[in-house]
Amino acid sequence: MKVIGQTGDTPKVRIAPFKGDKLCAISYTFDDAVKDQSELAVPMLEEFGFRGTFWAIPATIPETEEEKLKNPGKKWGGITWKRLKEMSDNGHEISNHGWSHKNLANLKSEQEIRAEIEKADSLIFLKIGKKPRTFCYPYNAYNDQVLAIAMENRVDTRTRCSGWGYRTTTQWMNNWADGLIKKGEWGITMIHAIIDGFDAFPSKDVLYNHLAHVKKREDKIWIGTFLDVASYIKEAENVRLSVIPKKNGVICKTEMTLDKNLFMEPLTLVVEAKNVVSVKATQKGKKLPAKIEPDKICIDFMPGEAPVKISWKND
Numbered sequence: 004m005k006v007i008g009q010t011g012d013t014p015k016v017r018i019a020p021f022k023g024d025k026l027c028a029i030s031y032t033f034d035d036a037v038k039d040q041s042e043l044a045v046p047m048l049e050e051f052g053f054r055g056t057f058w059a060i061p062a063t064i065p066e067t068e069e070e071k072l073k074n075p076g077k078k079w080g081g082i083t084w085k086r087l088k089e090m091s092d093n094g095h096e097i098s099n100h101g102w103s104h105k106n107l108a109n110l111k112s113e114q115e116i117r118a119e120i121e122k123a124d125s126l127i128f129l130k131i132g133k134k135p136r137t138f139c140y141p142y143n144a145y146n147d148q149v150l151a152i153a154m155e156n157r158v159d160t161r162t163r164c165s166g167w168g169y170r171t172t173t174q175w176m177n178n179w180a181d182g183l184i185k186k187g188e189w190g191i192t193m194i195h196a197i198i199d200g201f202d203a204f205p206s207k208d209v210l211y212n213h214l215a216h217v218k219k220r221e222d223k224i225w226i227g228t229f230l231d232v233a234s235y236i237k238e239a240e241n242v243r244l245s246v247i248p249k250k251n252g253v254i255c256k257t258e259m260t261l262d263k264n265l266f267m268e269p270l271t272l273v274v275e276a277k278n279v280v281s282v283k284a285t286q287k288g289k290k291l292p293a294k295i296e297p298d299k300i301c302i303d304f305m306p307g308e309a310p311v312k313i314s315w316k317n318d
C-alpha cells in the first residue's frame with residue numbers, strides 16, 4: 004500500500020492489513036466435500052456467524068441423495084449439488100479441487116492439467132452460479148506449470164495450509180489461532196472429515212470448542228472464506244491511497260491495478276481520530292458502513308472506484 008498526501012496536520016489515514024482492522028485472519032477450508040462437513044461443520048460455523056470454504060471434486064458429486072442410491076456402484080463424493088448450492092447461497096465458498104482429484108503434478112500434458120481445472124470450473128459455475136476464483140491442489144501437489152495454469156484468471160490458489168484431523172487437539176488449534184494474533188498472519192486450515200471419514204477428529208467437540216475460543220477473540224481475528232481473505236490481502240497490497248484534507252474530514256482517492264472482475268472485496272479504511280461522536284462516509288453518493296472506535300474510525304469501501312468522502316464530528 005502506498006499513501007500520498009499525508010502531512011503533519013491531516014488525520015492519519017491507512018488501509019487496514021485485515022478487514023475491520025483486525026490483527027489476523029483465519030480461513031477454515033474443508034477438502035473433498037465430505038458429507039459430514041455439511042452436516043456437522045456447516046451448522047457449527049453458522050452458529051458462530053462464520054463462513055467456510057469447501058473444495059469440491061465435481062466428477063464425484065451427485066445431484067441429490069436419490070441419484071447416489073440409483074447408482075450404488077459409482078464412487079460418489081459426499082455433499083450433493085443441491086446442498087452445495089444451498090451452502091453457497093448462505094455465504095460459504097464452494098470452489099475447485101480438480102475435476103477428479105488427480106495429482107496435477109504427475110500429469111504429462113498441459114491439456115490434461117487444463118481439463119482437470121477447467122471442467123471443474125465449468126460444472127461448479129453451472130450448478131452453483133458462481134465461477135470459482137480460487138483453487139486447491141489435490142494432495143497439495145503442484146509444480147511451476149500447474150501453478151501458472153491454476154492461477155490464470157484467479158485470485159489465488161492454496162499453496163500452504165495447516166492440516167487438522169485425528170491428531171489435532173482443541174488446545175493445539177487454540178494455540179495456533181492465538182499465535183496468528185501475535186504474528187499478524189493469515190492462517191488456512193485443511194480439514195477432511197469431521198467425525199466420519201478420512202482424518203476425522205476424535206469428536207465434533209474438538210472442533211466446536213476451538214470455534215468457541217476463536218469467537219471470543221473475534222475482535223482480533225477476521226474469519227473469512229479463502230476467497231475473501233486472499234482478495235483482501237492482494238487488494239491492500241496493490242492499492243494506492245491519496246488523502247486530501249477538508250473541513251472536518253478527508254477525501255480519499257484510491258487506485259488499484261488488479262482485475263475488477265476477480266477482485267471485488269471491500270477494503271477497510273482506518274482514520275485515526277479520537278473522541279469522534281458521529282461520522283458520515285460516502286462513495287458514489289452511497290452511504291458506507293462506518294464503525295467508531297475510541298481512537299479510530301473504520302470504513303469499508305470499494306478500492307479503485309470513486310473517491311471516499313468522510314466527515315466527522317468530535318465531542
Ligand SMILES: [Zn+2]
Nearest residue numbers: 034035141142
Ligand atoms: Zn483432496
